[in-house]
Amino acid sequence: MAPQRRAGSRTPESGGAGAGARAEERRRLSSGVKGSVQKDSRRKWLKVAFLLSSAMLGYLLSGSYLLGEDGVTEVLAHQGESLQYKFIEVPCSEDYDSHKRFEGCTPRKCGRGITDAIISREEAERIRRIAEKGLSLGGSDGGASILDLHSGALSLGKHFVNMYRYFSDKVHDTFTEEDFHLYRDVRQRIQQKIALTFGISSSSMYLTKPTFFSRINNSEAKTTHDEYWHPHIDKVTYGSFDYTSLLYLSDYTEDFGGGRFVFMDEGANRTVEPRAGRVSFFTSGSENLHHVEKVHWGTRYAITISFTCNPDHGIGDPVLT
Numbered sequence: 409m410a411p412q413r414r415a416g417s418r419t420p421e422s423g424g425a426g427a428g429a430r431a432e433e434r435r436r437l438s439s440g441v442k443g444s445v446q447k448d449s450r451r452k453w454l455k456v457a458f459l460l461s462s463a464m465l466g467y468l469l470s471g472s473y474l475l476g477e478d479g480v481t482e483v484l485a486h487q488g489e490s491l492q493y494k495f496i497e498v499p500c501s502e503d504y505d506s507h508k509r510f511e512g513c514t515p516r517k518c519g520r521g522i523t524d525a526i527i528s529r530e531e532a533e534r535i536r537r538i539a540e541k542g543l544s545l546g547g548s549d550g551g552a553s554i555l556d557l558h559s560g561a562l563s564l565g566k567h568f569v570n571m572y573r574y575f576s577d578k579v580h581d582t583f584t585e586e587d588f589h590l591y592r593d594v595r596q597r598i599q600q601k602i603a604l605t606f607g608i609s610s611s612s613m614y615l616t617k618p619t620f621f622s623r624i625n626n627s628e629a630k631t632t633h634d635e636y637w638h639p640h641i642d643k644v645t646y647g648s649f650d651y652t653s654l655l656y657l658s659d660y661t662e663d664f665g666g667g668r669f670v671f672m673d674e675g676a677n678r679t680v681e682p683r684a685g686r687v688s689f690f691t692s693g694s695e696n697l698h699h700v701e702k703v704h705w706g707t708r709y710a711i712t713i714s715f716t717c718n719p720d721h722g723i724g725d726p727v728l729t
């Protein structure tokens with residue numbers, strides 16, 4: 409080591425006064441060695457700490473976890489991955505206690521599921537075309553337009569119209585029976601997946617309203633109906649919902665930027681990146697508080713299909729009227 413080499417070159421003495429000098433030199437050498445050992449071990453620890461923190465940062469930035477302003481952001485489903493099935497159980501909130509309970513349907517098990525395996529990309533594209541056709545009749549002045557095939561509600565400027573009445577002459581040229589069959593088929597498959605996941609009978613749950621296509625772009629909001637980004641609880645917002653499902657009809661980062669779905673948990677945001685054909689479903693109480701990020705560019709299409717346990721709040725599949 410450099411200090412020893414330097415000291416060694418300066419120790420030619422022997423015996424007498426030289427002994428004291430050597431003792432002094434040994435002490436100096438020994439303290440030099442100790443100092444250098446200490447420095448060495450400090451360096452080693454610094455290296456270990458650096459490697460550990462780099463590994464941690466790498467992990468956090470690897471795409472599954474990111475540190476955001478509100479703590480940790482975890483991606484539950486990346487747009488680029490095809491997910492067979494993923495389920496995350498969360499404790500049920502007490503929200504269901506303040507409503508009439510329907511044993512065998514009202515959630516006892518709560519959580520979130522995501523699957524890319526029950527609706528194909530081709531089917532998603534066909535459904536998206538239904539949305540495009542319908543919404544081409546109207547559309548909001550702001551960034552969020554909806555079309556509800558059941559009630560006929562369609563965004564038009566700053567309001568809604570009943571498409572079946574307002575565009576009665578055009579509706580039959582716009583949609584086909586096949587479109588409505590596809591909706592029913594998709595609704596049934598999602599309903600079965602939800603029933604299987606939560607251990608309930610598919611026949612104990614009913615489609616409920618509103619059930620709607622959404623089209624979102626980055627136009628400035630003109631009315632509160634355009635403000636889709638607020639955190640909310642579906643059971644509070646929509647009343648009858650017990651199980652919410654979302655079928656995505658376009659792709660995050662390919663068709664639009666922003667617009668991820670975010671579960672807002674204490675200390676963590678958990679996101680679902682939209683992917684055409686991806687179904688995300690969850691129990692509708694406050695255990696699944698969520699919001700949609702603002703869309704920065706492009707156009708985002710999705711459809712909300714939800715279910716209730718209360719037969720009085722059930723609706724039939726949309727029909728071409």
Ligand SMILES: O=C(O)CCC(=O)C(=O)O
Pocket residue numbers: 622642654668669698699700710712
């Ligand atoms: O489009 C989405 O991802 C979510 C929409 C939503 O939260 C809702 O319809 O209640």
Ligand SMILES: [Fe+2]
Pocket residue numbers: 640641642698
């Ligand atoms: Fe919602």
